[in-house]
Amino acid sequence: MPMKRLLLSMALGVSVLAVVLVARTLTFKSRQVVPEEATALTVDAQALASRLSGALRLKTVAASEGVPADAEAFAALHAYLAEHFPRVHAELKREVVGAHSLLYTWQGTDASLRPMMLLGHLDVVPVTPGTEGAWAHPPFDGVVADGFVWGRGSLDDKGSVLAQLEAVEALLAAGEKPRRTVLLAFGADEEVGGREGAVVIAKRLQERGVRLESVLDEGGVIMSGTVPGVSAPVALVGTSEKGFVSVVLSVKGEGGHSSMPPPSTAVGVLARAVSRLEAAPMPTRLQGGSRELFTRVGPEMPFGMRLLFANLWLTEPLVVRRLTASPTTNAAVRTTTAVTVFEGGVKDNVLPASARAVVNFRILPGDSVEGVLSHVRATVDDSRVEVGTLDFQSEPSPVSPTDSESWRELERSLRQVFPDVLVSPYLNVAATDSRHFVGLSDNVYRFFPAHLRREDLARIHGKDERIAVTAYADAVRFYAQYLRNAAR
Structure with missing residues (x-):
C-alpha cells in the first residue's frame, strides 16, 4: 500500500509538472512590437x-x-x-x-x-x-x-x-x-x-x-x-559586451645542456599550467542578452522548442549544455579561455632558461579581470609559474x-x-x-x-x-x- 501511494503521488506530480510546462508554453507569446508605419525616405x-x-x-x-x-x-x-x-x-x-x-x-x-x-x-x-x-x-x-x-x-x-x-x-x-x-x-x-x-x-x-x-x-x-x-x-x-584580459604565464628554468635535464623543464612546467587552464574553463551562466535572446525569440519557435525556452527555470541546464557544445554559443555563456602565444627554448639540445605563454580571456558580464586572475592562480596552483597581464585590458560592460x-x-x-x-x-x-x-x-x-x-x-x-x-x-x-x- 505505501508503494502504491508513492507511485500515485509521483504520477500526480508528473501530471502537475506537465500541466505547468504546457501552460507556461501556451502563454509564452510574441514580444515583437507592431509599430505605426514609418515615414517614407526616398534614397538613391x-x-x-x-x-x-x-x-x-x-x-x-x-x-x-x-x-x-x-x-x-x-x-x-x-x-x-x-x-x-x-x-x-x-x-x-x-x-x-x-x-x-x-x-x-x-x-x-x-x-x-x-x-x-x-x-x-x-x-x-x-x-x-x-x-x-x-x-x-x-x-x-x-x-x-x-x-x-x-x-x-x-x-x-x-x-x-x-x-x-x-x-x-x-x-x-x-x-x-x-x-x-x-x-x-x-x-x-x-x-x-x-x-x-x-x-x-x-x-x-x-x-x-x-x-x-x-x-x-x-x-x-x-x-x-x-x-x-x-x-x-x-x-x-x-x-x-564582454571584457578582456590577456594573462601572461612565465616560468624560469636553469638552462644548460639537454643531455642532463631536470625532471621538468620550464617548457614542461608551463605546458602543464596551460593544460590545467584549458581543462578547467570558467563556469557558465545564462544571463543578460544571452538569456533574453531566447525569451524574445523563443515565442516564434515551434511548440517543442517554445516549451524548452518558456521553462528555463527547469530546462536551463539542458540549454546551457547544448550551448557549450559549440565555440560560437559557448562564448555567450561563459568567460572563455584561449591560449594564443607559447614561447620557450632556442635550440633542440639546450634546456630553456625561460618559457612564456599568453592566455586571452573574454570576460562575461558578471565576471571581472580580478576574478579571472584569481581563477588562473587557483587553477595553475604552481609557485613556479608567475602570473601577470598585458597592459591593455577591459572590464565587461x-x-x-x-x-x-x-x-x-x-x-x-x-x-x-x-x-x-x-x-x-x-x-x-x-x-x-x-x-x-x-x-x-x-x-x-x-x-x-x-x-x-x-x-x-x-x-x-x-x-x-x-x-x-x-x-x-x-x-x-x-x-x-x-x-x-x-x-x-
Missing part, C-alpha cells in the same frame, strides 16, 4: 553606394605597433566627408579630437533633453600582406559590382559612418530639426583600443557635464538562420535595459524599417568603442542595421569584405527613422 541606392566606395578608397588603416597611422589618408577622408555631406558640415558643429577622430553636434531645440549619440569609426584593419590577390576585387578600390560595394571597411566600419552621415544629410535636406541634440562620434583608432579617439571624446563630454540619453554603436547585425527553429531574420542588438524608452525607440525603428525582422537583445562578444561611454549613459546598444548571411561574418577583418547595395540603402533608412523617433 546607387548614389549612396558610389559615395561609400569613394570613402573605401582612402586607406585609413589603424596604427599598429611600430607602424603609425597615415595622417594624409585620414585628412583626405575628413575632406571627402566635408565635400560629400555639405549640409552636415554647414549646420552641425564639427570638432577634430586627437589627431584624426571627429565629433559632430546637431543641436536640438529642447535643451532639457539629454543628447543621444551615434558611434562609428574611421579606421580599418590592414589587409594581410600577400593576400590582396585573393580578393575578388582589390581591397582598397571600393568597387561597386554584382550588387555589392566591395572593400575594407564596408562592414567595419565606414559603412556605418557613411550611413549615419547620409541619414543626417537627408533629414537636413528635408528641413527636419531634432528636439534632442544628436552627437555623431567617429573614432580613428577603434581597431587598436580607442585610447586616442573614443576615450578622449568620452572624457571631453564628461568634462562638459554631458549625460547621454543613449548610445548606438556597431555590434550585432540582422542575420537569418542563426536561431534554430526561427525562419525569420533576427536583428541582434548588443545590450552588453554593464547590461543595458530592454524596458527603457531608449530601447523601445530602437526596437520600434527596427520594426518600422524591417517589418519582417524579429528584434532581440544579445551579448556582443567582441569589443567596440561603446565600452568607453558606459559611464555616460545607461542605454548603450550595439547594432549595425545591415542584413548579412552567416558566411558574411568571415568577411569582417577577412577577405572580400563587402556590403549589398540594397542593404546599405536600408541602413541609411534605418538611421533616419531612428533619429526621427529617438530625437523627436
Whole structure:
C-alpha cells in the first residue's frame, strides 16, 4: 500500500509538472512590437553606394605597433566627408579630437533633453600582406559590382559612418530639426583600443557635464538562420559586451645542456599550467542578452522548442549544455579561455632558461579581470609559474535595459524599417568603442542595421569584405527613422 501511494503521488506530480510546462508554453507569446508605419525616405541606392566606395578608397588603416597611422589618408577622408555631406558640415558643429577622430553636434531645440549619440569609426584593419590577390576585387578600390560595394571597411566600419552621415544629410535636406541634440562620434583608432579617439571624446563630454540619453554603436547585425527553429531574420542588438584580459604565464628554468635535464623543464612546467587552464574553463551562466535572446525569440519557435525556452527555470541546464557544445554559443555563456602565444627554448639540445605563454580571456558580464586572475592562480596552483597581464585590458560592460524608452525607440525603428525582422537583445562578444561611454549613459546598444548571411561574418577583418547595395540603402533608412523617433 505505501508503494502504491508513492507511485500515485509521483504520477500526480508528473501530471502537475506537465500541466505547468504546457501552460507556461501556451502563454509564452510574441514580444515583437507592431509599430505605426514609418515615414517614407526616398534614397538613391546607387548614389549612396558610389559615395561609400569613394570613402573605401582612402586607406585609413589603424596604427599598429611600430607602424603609425597615415595622417594624409585620414585628412583626405575628413575632406571627402566635408565635400560629400555639405549640409552636415554647414549646420552641425564639427570638432577634430586627437589627431584624426571627429565629433559632430546637431543641436536640438529642447535643451532639457539629454543628447543621444551615434558611434562609428574611421579606421580599418590592414589587409594581410600577400593576400590582396585573393580578393575578388582589390581591397582598397571600393568597387561597386554584382550588387555589392566591395572593400575594407564596408562592414567595419565606414559603412556605418557613411550611413549615419547620409541619414543626417537627408533629414537636413528635408528641413527636419531634432528636439534632442544628436552627437555623431567617429573614432580613428577603434581597431587598436580607442585610447586616442573614443576615450578622449568620452572624457571631453564628461568634462562638459554631458549625460547621454543613449548610445548606438556597431555590434550585432540582422542575420537569418542563426536561431534554430526561427525562419525569420533576427536583428541582434548588443545590450552588453564582454571584457578582456590577456594573462601572461612565465616560468624560469636553469638552462644548460639537454643531455642532463631536470625532471621538468620550464617548457614542461608551463605546458602543464596551460593544460590545467584549458581543462578547467570558467563556469557558465545564462544571463543578460544571452538569456533574453531566447525569451524574445523563443515565442516564434515551434511548440517543442517554445516549451524548452518558456521553462528555463527547469530546462536551463539542458540549454546551457547544448550551448557549450559549440565555440560560437559557448562564448555567450561563459568567460572563455584561449591560449594564443607559447614561447620557450632556442635550440633542440639546450634546456630553456625561460618559457612564456599568453592566455586571452573574454570576460562575461558578471565576471571581472580580478576574478579571472584569481581563477588562473587557483587553477595553475604552481609557485613556479608567475602570473601577470598585458597592459591593455577591459572590464565587461554593464547590461543595458530592454524596458527603457531608449530601447523601445530602437526596437520600434527596427520594426518600422524591417517589418519582417524579429528584434532581440544579445551579448556582443567582441569589443567596440561603446565600452568607453558606459559611464555616460545607461542605454548603450550595439547594432549595425545591415542584413548579412552567416558566411558574411568571415568577411569582417577577412577577405572580400563587402556590403549589398540594397542593404546599405536600408541602413541609411534605418538611421533616419531612428533619429526621427529617438530625437523627436
